[in-house]
Amino acid sequence: MAEVQLVDVEKRYGDFLAVTRQNLTIKDGEFLVLLGPSGCGKTTTMRMIAGLEEITAGNLLFAGERVNDKAPKDRDIAMVFQNYGLYPHMTVADNIGYPLKLRGVDRKTRTARVQETAEKVELGALLKRRPSELSGGQRQRVALARAIVRTPKIFLMDEPLSNLDAKLRVTMRAELKHLHHELGVTTVYVTHDQMEAMTLAHRVAVMREGRIVQLDTPKNIYSEPADLFVASFIGSPPMNLIDGRISGGRFEAPGVSLPVEATDRDKVVMGIRPEDLELTDPASAPISGRVYALELTGDSTLVTLREQGSSICARGPADFEAAINTSCGLAPKPGARTHLFDKDSGQRIDA
Amino acid sequence: MNRKRIYWWGERAVLVLVSCIVLFPILWMFLTAFKRPKDAYSLSLDFSPTLSNFVTVFSDPWNLGDMVLNSAIVASVTVLIAVPCASLAAYSFSRFRVRGRKFLFFLILSTQFIPAVVIVLPFFLMFRTLGLLDTRIALIVVNLAIVTPFVIWMIKGFIDAIPTDSEEAAMIDGASRLRVIKDIVLPMAAPGILTSSIFCFILTWNEFLFALILTRRDAVTLPVGLVSFRTERGDLWELMSAAGVMITVPIFIMALLIQKHFTRGMTAGAVK
Numbered sequence: 051m052a053e054v055q056l057v058d059v060e061k062r063y064g065d066f067l068a069v070t071r072q073n074l075t076i077k078d079g080e081f082l083v084l085l086g087p088s089g090c091g092k093t094t095t096m097r098m099i100a101g102l103e104e105i106t107a108g109n110l111l112f113a114g115e116r117v118n119d120k121a122p123k124d125r126d127i128a129m130v131f132q133n134y135g136l137y138p139h140m141t142v143a144d145n146i147g148y149p150l151k152l153r154g155v156d157r158k159t160r161t162a163r164v165q166e167t168a169e170k171v172e173l174g175a176l177l178k179r180r181p182s183e184l185s186g187g188q189r190q191r192v193a194l195a196r197a198i199v200r201t202p203k204i205f206l207m208d209e210p211l212s213n214l215d216a217k218l219r220v221t222m223r224a225e226l227k228h229l230h231h232e233l234g235v236t237t238v239y240v241t242h243d244q245m246e247a248m249t250l251a252h253r254v255a256v257m258r259e260g261r262i263v264q265l266d267t268p269k270n271i272y273s274e275p276a277d278l279f280v281a282s283f284i285g286s287p288p289m290n291l292i293d294g295r296i297s298g299g300r301f302e303a304p305g306v307s308l309p310v311e312a313t314d315r316d317k318v319v320m321g322i323r324p325e326d327l328e329l330t331d332p333a334s335a336p337i338s339g340r341v342y343a344l345e346l347t348g349d350s351t352l353v354t355l356r357e358q359g360s361s362i363c364a365r366g367p368a369d370f371e372a373a374i375n376t377s378c379g380l381a382p383k384p385g386a387r388t389h390l391f392d393k394d395s396g397q398r399i400d401a
Numbered sequence: 402m403n404r405k406r407i408y409w410w411g412e413r414a415v416l417v418l419v420s421c422i423v424l425f426p427i428l429w430m431f432l433t434a435f436k437r438p439k440d441a442y443s444l445s446l447d448f449s450p451t452l453s454n455f456v457t458v459f460s461d462p463w464n465l466g467d468m469v470l471n472s473a474i475v476a477s478v479t480v481l482i483a484v485p486c487a488s489l490a491a492y493s494f495s496r497f498r499v500r501g502r503k504f505l506f507f508l509i510l511s512t513q514f515i516p517a518v519v520i521v522l523p524f525f526l527m528f529r530t531l532g533l534l535d536t537r538i539a540l541i542v543v544n545l546a547i548v549t550p551f552v553i554w555m556i557k558g559f560i561d562a563i564p565t566d567s568e569e570a571a572m573i574d575g576a577s578r579l580r581v582i583k584d585i586v587l588p589m590a591a592p593g594i595l596t597s598s599i600f601c602f603i604l605t606w607n608e609f610l611f612a613l614i615l616t617r618r619d620a621v622t623l624p625v626g627l628v629s630f631r632t633e634r635g636d637l638w639e640l641m642s643a644a645g646v647m648i649t650v651p652i653f654i655m656a657l658l659i660q661k662h663f664t665r666g667m668t669a670g671a672v673k
Contacts, residue, residue, distance in 0.1 A: 102569050122572045135570030139588040148584075152575035196574065206573075 052113035052203040052236060053078045054099060059108035061094050061260075068094045070260040071108070076238060077252075078113075081230050083239045085247040086257035087283070092240045093208055095257070099238060100206050101125050112203060123152075128197035129206040132213065134189045136181040136196075142168070143177040146195045153200070167199045171225070187218045194226075198233065205230075205237040211246065223249060244284050248272065256280050273387060278396040281321045281389060287352060289321045290362045293393065301390075305357030308336045308382070310390065317393035324352065326386035327364035335379025337362060341372050355380065427649070433642035441638045454643035465644055468626040472648075475537050475622060476605040479544040483552050484598045488590070490549075491556035492582060496565070509550045517547070517610050525614055535617045543615065544605045551604070552597050559593025560586065599655045606652065623648045 054076040061069040069091040076082045084092035097103035099110065101122035110118050117125055128149070137145050144151075147164045155163070168174045171191040181189055190210060197205060210226075211219045227250055230237055241247055247254045248268040255265045256279075264276040275281035281289045294303030295316045301308045303320070310320075332338050339355030339362060346352075351370045354363045355378055364380050372378060382388060390399040433441055435450040458465040493499075494506055524543055525534070533539040563586065571581045587594070609624040616625060623644065630641040 100569075100573060102572070121577070122569075123575045123577060125573075127573060129570065129573045131566050131570060133564065133566045135564075135566035137567055137571070137585060148571070149574040152580070193570075196570075 054204060054236060054238070055109075055111040055114075056095070056099075057109040057111065059095075059098060059110060060106045061091070061098060061103065062106045068260055069098070072262065074255060074262065074265070076236060079234050079236055081237045081239065081250060081252045083241060083247040083251035083254045084257055085241055085244060085254050085283075087242055090257040091260040092257045096206050096208055096238055096240045099204070100127060100129055126203045127206055128200070128202040128204075130190075130193045130197050130208065130210040132209040134181075134193040134213075136189060136192055138181050140180070141177065142173060142179050142181070142184070142192050145181065145192050146173075146199050149196060149200055163199055167195045170198070171195045187214055187222070190214060190222065194229075198229065201233065202235065205235050207237065207239045209241055210239075212241070212243070226250060245286065248284070256283060274398070275321070275389065276398055278319060278321075278391045281391065285323055287324050287363050289323050289389070290327075291391075292320045292322075292360060292362065294318055294320060296390075301388075304360065305339050306337045308388065310388065312390055312399060318399070319391040319393050321389035321391060322382060322386070324363045324365045326383055326388075327362075327380045328383050329353065329364065329366045329370060330379045330381045332377040332379035335381055337380040339378060340375050341378050342374070344370070344372065344374075353378065430642045430645045430649075433639055434646045436639050438637075438639055454639045458640050458643050458647075463626075463629070463640065463644075465623075465626060465647060468621050468623045469647060471537060471540075471620050472606055472622040475540045475544060475620075476602050478537075478541050479548060479605045480598050480601050482541070483545055483549045483601055484556075484594060487549050487552035487597070488556050488587070488594055489582075490553045491560050492586060494553070495557050495560040496568075509553060512546070512550045521610060521614050524611065528615060534615060535619050537620050539615050540612055540620060540622065543611045544608055547608070547611075548601050548604050552601050555597040555600065556590065556594055559590050559597070563589050596659055599659050603652055603655060606648070
């Protein structure tokens with residue numbers, strides 16, 4: 051276990067700046083998720099921590115020690131790859147036992163440890179098979195078992211669940227979370243799935259174009275997104291973002307008029323989450339529009355309204371029914387949060 | 402439907418015709434190898450087969466046995482040196498992003514553009530100076546020069562096809578680069594490397610021009626030996642055919658081996 055520190059870490063490919071002066075401290079035992087769309091530099095950041103990618107500038111410290119120039123094998127890390135990276139010519143048992151073999155652990159101890167680890171991820175019966183004879187989920191478990199067969203200082207996981215089907219992903223997510231609780235090893239986890247990030251992380255680093263735009267707990271990232279990018283990236287369905295202006299203490303946009311505590315200004319984007327809106331009588335509603343679509347999700351209905359080309363989504367009760375194109379009104383629930391952003395800079399405007 | 406049938410039969414007919422054109426000389430060679438001299442020029446298939454041609458070519462003055470040995474040694478040693486070197490080179494070209502890599506690779510391939518006839522004389526002079534004319538060493542050196550670039554290119558193709566994930570996983574699991582090559586890359590590239598080895602062997606085994614110029618008596622290889630059946634008494638077709646069979650059979654066997662391994666992929670299951 052160890053604290054990981056990135057100090058002004060930078061990665062360039064020729065003229066292209068993949069990661070820009072990254073500063074990040076991952077606490078001992080923490081589960082940190084790097085979240086962002088593809089190409090944002092999250093995987094590059096992780097690969098630099100792993101030693102698979104050279105660091106162009108800056109320092110990488112493990113427990114205070116500079117490791118920039120250490121080979122991956124000397125960093126005492128374990129990694130789970132998106133495509134598993136199994137050894138196809140070896141059996142499951144040999145795959146899992148390979149890190150131990152490289153460390154000169156004798157055959158007997160190795161067999162015992164492999165068995166024990168395989169049980170932990172429910173692979174006990176498959177040890178003699180080869181990776182090609184396993185399903186995707188089982189392959190992922192082999193990769194996971196190979197990572198936890200010894201106790202490394204740091205776990206790195208590069209989108210480990212993205213090749214699994216939706217149902218299995220949820221199960222494995224819970225298993226990963228439990229595993230981290232059990233082992234307590236510092237973990238860096240890369241994903242583009244905000245749901246994974248929210249559920250797994252102690253802290254989430256939202257990345258965009260090679261920079262971290264917000265680093266905070268999942269709760270804070272959800273309730274206080276730092277800018278428009280984070281606001282639109284976190285949450286499902288995503289936060290409603292409405293272009294408008296503030297005048298006379300009210301946010302004004304087509305079909306929207308809401309009181310806000312902010313000084314008057316133009317070019318403002320208001321954000322409000324679908325779950326913070328409720329359906330009301332159209333006559334007196336602060337937000338109104340025509341019903342564009344109704345989507346039943348089981349426990350609720352997503353109601354999308356359209357007004358002059360802009361749409362707003364709200365989470366309504368499961369039994370809500372209305373005809374398409376009828377007028378409908380929305381209001382923030384009592385105690386609901388609205389968020390204001392500057393349209394040009396994208397930055398959050400605090401009241 | 403009818404049209405489809407016609408196409409089907411047409412396709413088969415063309416295939417059979419082409420196969421016949423390709424296979425007929427080989428069949429004829431095999432037949433001639435078992436004919437007596439008096440039957441060699443007859444087109445009749447009605448002859449009594451004999452093994453005497455094989456006995457003759459292996460005895461004085463032809464001594465085909467020596468040539469088989471020369472060919473076997475030259476081809477084997479060439480493969481044993483070329484393939485390991487080429488594998489490492491191919492791995493480097495495939496994986497390391499070194500400055501000038503593409504140019505270097507082009508240089509290696511460009512050696513294949515030079516017609517052999519152009520460089521045969523320089524080689525002759527070089528080996529004469531070194532006192533290596535008519536030795537197997539000279540043939541091995543020349544064959545290495547010809548074959549290695551080709552094998553590098555071939556093996557690189559196979560290594561390119563191996564996903565890097567497994568290698569990176571091994572490095573993180575604690576393996577050094579050489580260990581990764583030994584434990585991960587070689588087993589996964591094995592079918593490709595084997596195929597390349599057999600190609601390499603065939604190329605060397607059949608190499609004619611350099612062997613003709615650089616050998617005289619001691620290091621003569623099979624393809625060159627064939628020429629010696631053109632004597633003042635005329636072409637000894639039945640003996641030449643027997644020797645031809647001796648050249649062809651090992652290659653046939655290897656071709657069969659290639660077929661078996663060529664189709665088998667080892668990378669299945671490494672990634673999603």
